Amino acid sequence: MSGGHAQHLLYHPGDSPVHRLPAQVKIVAALLTVLCVVATPRTEFWAFGAYLVLVVAVGRVAHVPVGHFAKRAFIEVPFVLVAILMPVLGGQAGALAGWNILAKGTLGVLTSLTLAATTTPRDLIVGLQRLRTPAVLTTIATLMLRYLEVIAAEARRMRLARISRGHDPRFLWQVGATARGVGALFVRSYERGERVHLAMLSRGWTGAMPERGVAAGTSTWLAGLTPVLATAAVLGTAVLVP
Known part of the structure; x- marks a missing residue:
């Protein structure tokens, strides 16, 4: 990871x-x-x-x-x-x-x-996995940590694209554009999650992370x-x- x-x-x-x-x-x-x-x-x-x-x-x-x-x-x-x-x-x-x-x-x-x-x-x-925390929780946390940086980078690219097209987040009337950007980021993240899940299933995903740690x-x-x-x-x- x-x-x-x-x-x-x-x-x-x-x-x-x-x-x-x-x-x-x-x-x-x-x-x-x-x-x-x-x-x-x-x-x-x-x-x-x-x-x-x-x-x-x-x-x-x-x-x-x-x-x-x-x-x-x-x-x-x-x-x-x-x-x-x-x-x-x-x-x-x-x-x-x-x-x-x-x-x-x-x-x-x-x-x-x-x-x-x-x-x-x-x-x-x-450590949570070694303590027998439910697999669904450790899986969600693992994927969240793995893709948090990916989503943050996507948000930065979208913000840069808006600014290059004249968007100025300091003005109140730009709130609508910002809100639409947040919605688009959510949709992209959701679609990315579906693609990742399908890729995991195609590689033999069984619903639980492999045992790690000592x-x-x-x-x-x-x-x-x-x-x-x-x-x-x-x-x-x-x-x-x-």
């Missing part, structure tokens, strides 16, 4: 121990970490600080620069704005609710970005889930210790 530039906006190349872990191990670790964070009572402020230290430590082991996370964390801005408004709208209860959204949202975003920064999109799909041994799982064990210990302390 070819990899275009659009597929690696979140990935940071490296050869760290985190990069070398099988994708399925990192996916399970990220999921369990997020579940532990979500299950933590919002009043246990120290626990969220401990979670942040653990996430940052994993990022440092992976040698992913802070700037890589900072540039991609803007997806959280809407949640930050909601968290800021909560104390104004709900008083003390709103302040706790805002803190809950901010703390858990930030940790969830950082965990997801760490997973994406240390695992290529292709390996993520392989199985992770017990020692690999233990190494990959070590941060999760620490996270679970923090959660247990926060919940059980008065």
Whole structure:
């Protein structure tokens, strides 16, 4: 599967121990970490600080620069704005609710970005396949990654063709032309998908991607889930210790 530039906006190349872990191990670790964070009572402020230290430590082991996370964390801005408004709208209860959204949202975003920064999109799909994700989902994701760059290139060519014929997207009265271009791109993509599907059937497509990746041994799982064990210990302390 070819990899275009659009597929690696979140990935940071490296050869760290985190990069070398099988994708399925990192996916399970990220999921369990997020579940532990979500299950933590919002009043246990120290626990969220401990979670942040653990996430940052994993990022440092992976040698992913802070700037890589900072540039991609803007997806959280809407949640930050909601968290800021909560104390104004709900008083003390709103302040706790805002803190809950901010703390858990930030940790969830950082965990997801760490997973994406240390695992290529292709390996993520392989990891999901190794975890026995339904074949139809992994197939759709594989084809989406494969042809996302193709469709983006088609959109760029169509935009260039419109501009060369006098189209100026800055003016409001050009919205109709832009909308027709989006419709034409959809039709072309749909027709391309049908042709690709027929070509796959003619080559023996059975409805599922071939098994890829390697199985992770017990020692690999233990190494990959070590941060999760620490996270679970923090959660247990926060919940059980008065």
